[in-house]
Amino acid sequence: MNDGAPAHPDGHGHVDVAKVTLSEEIVDRASVASTDVAEYATWLGDDALILAQQLGWWISRAPELEEDIALGNIALDLIGHARSFLHYAGTATGRSEDDLAYFRDEHEFRSVHLVEQPNGDFAHTIVRQLLMSLYLFELYRELAGSADATLAAVAGKAEKEVDYHRDHASQWILRLALGTEESRERLLVALSDLWPYVEELFRDEPLHDVLAGIAVRPSGLREAFDRVLTDLFAEAELARPRTPTTSGGGRRGQHSEYLGYLLTEMQVLARRHPGATW
C-alpha cells in the first residue's frame, strides 16, 4: 500500500543541497596540471559544463515531475564533473573553476558542437543526452586508467554516474521509438538533426598524441560506441540516420552560433560583478 512516501522514481537516489561539494579527489590532491593536461581537462570540463547548463533549463519545465528530478540529477552530476575538471585545469594558470567558466569568451571554450545544440523538444534533449552519455561512458572508462592520477580519479567517479545517464536516455529512446506515432516521428527528426555532430566526438587532435598515456584517443572509442548504439537501435527498431557530418572545430575554439547566447546568459551576473564572491 502507498504510505505517501514513494520510492525514488528512477532509483538514482535523491540529492540534497548539503551533498553538493567539489569532488574530494581533486580537493585533496592539490596537484598542479601541466599546460597540456590543463588544456585537455578544459575540453572535458567544457563539454560537461555546457551540457549541464542546457539541462538546467528543463528543471520546472519537464514533461513530468519524475523527469524534472531525473534531468536535474543528471545536470548535477555533469556540473560536478565540470567543476572537477575545470578546477584542475585552473591549477596550471592560478585560475579558479569560476574564472574559467565565467570569464572566458566564446572562442576560448573547447566544447564540442553536439552539447551546444539547443534543447529543442524532449526528443532532441534525449537524443543529445544519449549520444553524449554513450561517448562519455566509453571515454571515462578508459580515462579511469590514465597515467594522470587526478584525471583518473575524476573519470572513475564520473563513469558510474554516466552509466546511469546512458541508461536513462536509452529507456527514453525505447519509449519514444515504440510509444506513439507522434513520439516516433519526433524522435526520428531529433536523430537526423543531431547525427551530424557525432563525428566530431571521435576526432583525434594533435593534443591526444602529445598526451599519450594520459589522454584518451577518441577514435579508439568509436567501435564500442557503435556497438552499444547498434544494439539499442535494433531494439528500438531504428535505422542509423544518414545525415552528413558537419565540420565541428569546438576543440580549436570554433563554435556554433548557439554557444554565444548560452554563455551570455550563463555569464551575465558574474561578469557584472567582477571580483565578487558568491
Next chain:
Amino acid sequence: MNSAELTLPATDDAQERYFQELIDRDSRIEPRDWMPAEYRTSLIRQISQHGHSEIIGMQPEANWITRAPSLKRKAILMAKVQDEAGHGLYLYSAAQTLGISRDEMAEQLIAGKARYSSIFNYPALTWADMGAIGWLVDGAAICNQVPLCRASYGPYARAMVRICKEESFHQRQGFEILLELSQGTAAQKEMAQDAVNRWYWPSLMMFGPPDDESPNSAQSMAWKIKRFSNDDLRQRFVDMVVPQAEVLGLTLPDPELAWNEDRGHYDMGEIDWAEFHEVLAGRGPCNAQRMQRRRDAHEDGRWVREAAAAYAEKQAAASLKAAS
C-alpha cells in the same frame, strides 16, 4: 498494522466515535481507517494545495539556474529546485491515498481550480532573491510544516517528516547566499537588502489570515491536522528571523518591530491584508505567468507522457503473451 483492524465498529456512529477516540489519543489515522467525509475532503484540499505550491514554487528559483553566478551556487540551486519537485511528488502520493488521482490534481492545477501558496506569485528579480526566498520563504514553510509532522493523517505526517529535513537545508543555503552578499561589495549588499525588503512581508502572509478571519482553522485544529494557529506560527517565525537578520547585517522592513519584554516576543506592524487578498484573487505580479508556465510544461509534455504510457502498455501486453 493499525488499530482499526483490531476492533471493527459496526455502525457509522460507532465508527465516528472511534475515529474521534483515535484523534484524541493522538493516534494516526491511516488510509484504510474510516474517516468523516469532511476530514477526507479537507485533507485532500490541504495536501494537494501543498503539493501544487511545491511545484509552482520551483519557478521563481528555476528562473536563476541558468544565470547562477558560480558553479557551486548553480549546483546548490539546481539541487534545491529539484528537491521541491520531490516534495511535490511526496505530497501528491499522500493525497492519492485519500482517493484522488495525480491526473486529477494536475488538471485542477492547470485549470486554475486549485490554489497554491500566493508567495510564488511574486517575481524573483535578482540573484539575492535566491537568498531571500531560501531564508524567508523556506523558513516560513518550516515553521508551518514542522507541526504538520505530527498531523493526524499518517501519510501526510510522514511526507512532512521527509520534507522538513530538506527544507532546513534550503533555509540554510538561502541564509548563506545572503550572508555572502551582505559581506560582499556595496552593490551585493544593496542587492541583498532589496531582496529582503521585497520578500519579508509576503513571507509573513504565508501563515494565512489572522486567526479571527481564518474560516477553516478551527475544524482543522479539532482534527489535529493543524496544531497551532496562523498568528502563533507567524509570531514564531518573526521571533526566529529577527536575530538572524542581525547576524546578516540586514534590516527587516517593519519599523514597528520591537522586543516586547512582557510577552517575550517581538511586536510587529500591521500586515497589508489588502495586498494579500489581491494576490490571492489572482491579481499578483506573476499569477498568470506561473500558471502559463505550468500549462506549457503540461501541454508540451503530453506527447511524451502518452508515449511512455503506450510503451508501457505494449510491454505489459508482450510479457503477458510470453507468459501464456
